[in-house]
Amino acid sequence: MRTSFGKPSPPSEDRRWKIIGATMRRHGYQPHALIETLHTVQESFGFVGEDAFHYVADSLRIPLSHVYGVATFYHFFNLKPQGEHTCVVCTGTACYIKGASLILQAIEDEYGIKPGETSDDGKLSVLTARCIGACGIAPAVVFDGEIVGGVSATDAVNRIRRCLQK
């Protein structure tokens, strides 16, 4: 049994840490709650930062290296904050066959950002995904969380421009 006495305190006053604490509590602070907890961290903050590593490792009583190992093993977790807007280009097979690489190239030509990078002003992140399950309407791109199908290279560049203007 854990007592509140030994419980590490959150890195800051930020209320979002409460949500993360709640996830760990729900799983009885068991080490196997690690991945679920990291999901909650990413959902709340958009990425898994260093302060989160320490807090989660201490709370679940697992070595920091283990937390880091798990977080870096799974591609889904971002270790850096994302740009204000995100554009996720699907590079799964169906989208590859239908020209996903042309989309990435066009974005790079227009904005100078490669997959996995964020623009210097922190406005735009370009990411890739391995199939988002919309293969029927390939090539698919997710602009700020909204899936769009049948995207051409020019469409993509134009949509990003519109996203950025918002």
Add this chain to the structure above:
Amino acid sequence: MTPEELYQIAEEEQESLKRFHFRMFVCTAAGCLSSHGDSVLDALKKEIKEAGREEECLCKGVGCMGLCSEGPLVFVEPDGVLYGKVKVEDAKEIVESLGKEPVARLVCPIDLPFFTRQKKVVLENSGVIDPERIEDYIAHSGYEALVQALTEMTPAEVIDGVFKSGLRGRGGAGYPTGLKWSTVSKGVGGAKYVICNADEGDPGAFMDRSVLESDPHRVLEGMAIAAYAVGASQGYIYVRAEYPLAIKRLQTAIRQAERCGLLGNHICNTTFSFQINVRLGAGAFVCGEETALIASIEGKRGQPRPRPPYPAEEGLWGCPTLINNVETFANVPAIIRNGAEWFAAIGTEKSKGTKVFALAGRVKHTGLIEVPMGIPLRDIIFEIGGGIPDERNFKAVQTGGPSGGCIPKEHLDVPVDYDSLSQLGSIMGSGGMIVMDESSCMVDVARFFMEFCMTESCGKCVPCRVGTAQIHDFLQKIINGDAVPDDLEFLKKICDMVKETSLCGLGQTAPNPVLSTLRFFRDEYVNHIVNKECTAGACKVPAKQEVHS
């Protein structure tokens, strides 16, 4: 919930459906949502309300209807009209046309082979029921099989039924499901677990996603029947975090089933109890492998371990664990309800039942299809899929994703079953089917899959970690026009080595796309090497390309 109560819910729901003269079904699965199926649903509801026809006209959101490329789709009963590419502005016209001439410019013919050549078992409710209402599932014979199993059958009889049906795992390998259940049921010790593998790692496949979004209760029911059969009381669904809608609908479904007493303690007033929890994957292909998946549920890095012991003997937390794919579980309720013989009558001698495929790539009708096993590949691509668009020619079809291979036109008449496909160096896989025309370079296709396996290799064993990178570099060299003819022999050698010495299925099957293209499209490799030319005109040889890292 007693059987009587279940039938009562079913009856009430069916009655309430009959009250409506017109029924409109709007697809709200992921494909159609991306073209704003949800706004179309709202617009139709609003128009119905404004026309004061709420009493006679039902309008509901349903799961995937299959023809995702034409989304958003709206189906109207009893008129039997299917509308495609519907926009919010069309709503008024559609509502006004009910019972009269349909809106011609939006009509999709439903006598297409795309619809008539399919056989729906797993997808029987997809596009028909509202995935967010358990009553709708119950009205379509939902949970009947579970109640029947719990009240009329012993666990051994359930296993026997599944065994006799000939059902084989739909996750790729095709292991007989009844046999697996029987092994887990014999496992000794305290706890046992049932896990549903919804990791769907093949990058170009969305069958499992679609089933979960369109008919989530079906998977829960299949899992509960399995748990009863093997003696488990706790289940997990391991689903990709990239599928937020599927996750949401699953969670809703679990809550509803618990409220109705169809999951939880003392299901149907019997001694059987079964809990299901959702666990999220985090974007690692290797976690689809069963031992890696178990490690991931345990909160660890998803690295496979040697088998045996198989999970059926030593799985989650060291306990006997049953792992099946989403589609495997989704077949179970129909088998129990209609009988093993009914199921065994569909398909071929060694591959029973149907298979769901995500048909995509260079084919006219892309979307989700379900066909009887044994159907020729040609019929899928040219009849159901409507052939190749833009007056191009068919080149190859890829099945089985990164573990599968490419099948050329000479073999288009192969029947789609586990054994015929593996004879061609491909696999049935979980159901991705990507059609390619002459604009695709087969060397680059092989490179694409190898890049995937290279990045997804978990790094635990050397042949896979180093081998996939080497194969990838070789392919890149060929594409860049820097290879010499002898390299092909060497390439084949590394492929064989990786295949034979890797620890888990990822490494063991990673060379398949290369080996199968080497087998059927060797001339394309030679063309790159000798003539410094890409047959498809897709790669810029010998002009140096940037090497992908």
